[in-house]
Every structure is written in C-alpha cells, then in structure tokens.
Amino acid sequence: MVSSTAPQLGRNWSLPNILTYARVAAVPLVAGFLLGPDAPWARWTALAIFVAAGISDFFDGYLARAWSQQSSLGRMLDPIADKLLVSAVILVLAANQTISGATLWAAIVILCREILVSGL
Template sequence: MANSPARAANRNWNLPNLLTYGRVVAVPLVVAFLFWPADPWARWSALAIFAAAAITDFFDGYLARAWSQQSSLGRMLDPIADKLLVAAVLLALAADRTIAGPSLWAAIVILCREILVSGLREYLAELRVPVPVTAVAKWKTGVQMVALGFLIAGPAGDAVLPYATEIGVGLLWVAAILTFYTGWDYMRASYDHVGDA
C-alpha cells in the first residue's frame, strides 16, 4: 500500500498520458501560429502541430488500452484536451475570418455540442451510467479534424490546392450536421436517466 502513490504517479507519466499532455501543449502553439503575421510558413507550422496533435488523439487511447495503462487522469484529461484543441482552433479561425458569415453557425453548433455533451457525460458519470462513443461520433470527429486542417492551411493551402479553404468550410458544415445528430443522439440516450440524481 505504501507504494500505491508512486504507482499512481508512474501511471500519470506513461506514454499515453504524455501524448495527451502534448495535445494540451499544442493548443497555444497552434493558436500562436494562426495569429502570426500573414506568412505561409506560419500556417503550415500550425497545420503540422495540429495534425500531430490530432494523431495523438487516436494513439493515446489505443495505447492505453493495448498496454493496460489506463488511468483516471488520462480518462479525465483526454476529452478535455480534444475540446480545448477544437474550441481554440475554431475561435482563432473565426477571429482571423477564415470562418466567417453563415459558416460561423457551423462553428457555434460544434462548440455548443461539445459543451453540452461534456456536461451530460459528467452528469451521467455521477449516476454511473456509461456513455459509449458511437460510430457516427467517431466519423464526426474525423470529418471535423480534416475540416479544421483545411481551414488552418487557409490561404497557404489555397496556393497549393485551389479552393482548399472552401473545401474546409464545406467539411465544417458536414461536421456540424454530424455534430448536431450525435448531440441529439446522446440526449435521447440519456433521457431516461435525467432527474435520477
């Protein structure tokens, strides 16, 4: 029993958790490059960091399960890191008007769903009701990350692939539709448990 705090500390510094910490550290770096004075290399740097962070989102959970290195800290921090990354990038892209006009509604839908589902998960966790991630939610995350990748590349991407920004905006709307559907699906699945606490 005396060694249990040490074992817990070691679990907190395993590779899956380090990947999650890296995703949190990536958030201010991506935003800093997005706010850098207009320069293609800054956009490509932001995209490279964002892509690396998005890839760790798959590997941290996969490795934690494969190596039996799951921890309470990792389970808590993983979804927070995801939401911080998505929310910060959406806000930065809205601030520099890469996302503008009606497309802002797609970003708002995504942000609102992330907050809603986070609160819902926390509420249901108190009731010990599992909220499994659905296949559609995984597709939503994939489309969302690809959309944000195109939008981060922005003007630099347009110089390489014409209409890259427009492709990103289109995919953002697809992600918003999937986001709305999965948010409603989670609400419907949890309806029977609302009021139980």
C-alpha cells in the same frame, strides 16, 4: 504491431498520458501560429501541429488499452484536451475572420456541441 509490454514511467507519466499532455501543449502553439505572422508557412505549421495532435489522440487511447495503462487522469484529461484544441482553433479562426458567415455559424454549432456533449 505494438509490444504488449510498456515502459514503466509511473501512472501519471505513462506514454499515453504524455501524448495527452502534448496535445494540451499544442493548443497555444496552434493558436500562436494562426494569430502570428500572416504567412503561409505559419498556417501550414499550425495545420501540421493540429494534425499531429489529432493523430496522437488515437494513439494515446490505443496505447493505454494495449499496455493496460488506463488511468483516471487520462480518462479525465483526454476529452478536455480534445475540446481545448478544437475550441481554440474555432475561436481563433473566427477571431481573425478566417471563417465568417454560414461557416461561422457551423463553427458555433460545433463549438456548442463540444461543450454540451462534455458537460463542461
């Protein structure tokens, strides 16, 4: 169970926001491992970072609510971090032709949905 008291770091440096910052920082890491060496370990590393970023997406919102650390920065940055991560992975997988054909079209639909839903 999560404690109801949170560490005090300042509103923009709360743990929920730090998790969101880490998700933004994960974008070039995931892209780099996918575009880098053509080795299984690189793809597995990219997958591990992507999954960790996805898990952190749950925890940043949960902790922000549990510790009453919601912020306007977090509300703005959280969906942007999500869109950046998903969009970067789709674009990189399409660029290195890991996805093609019908799978590519499905990825394009997902990418368009991500952009349209967020209104970016």
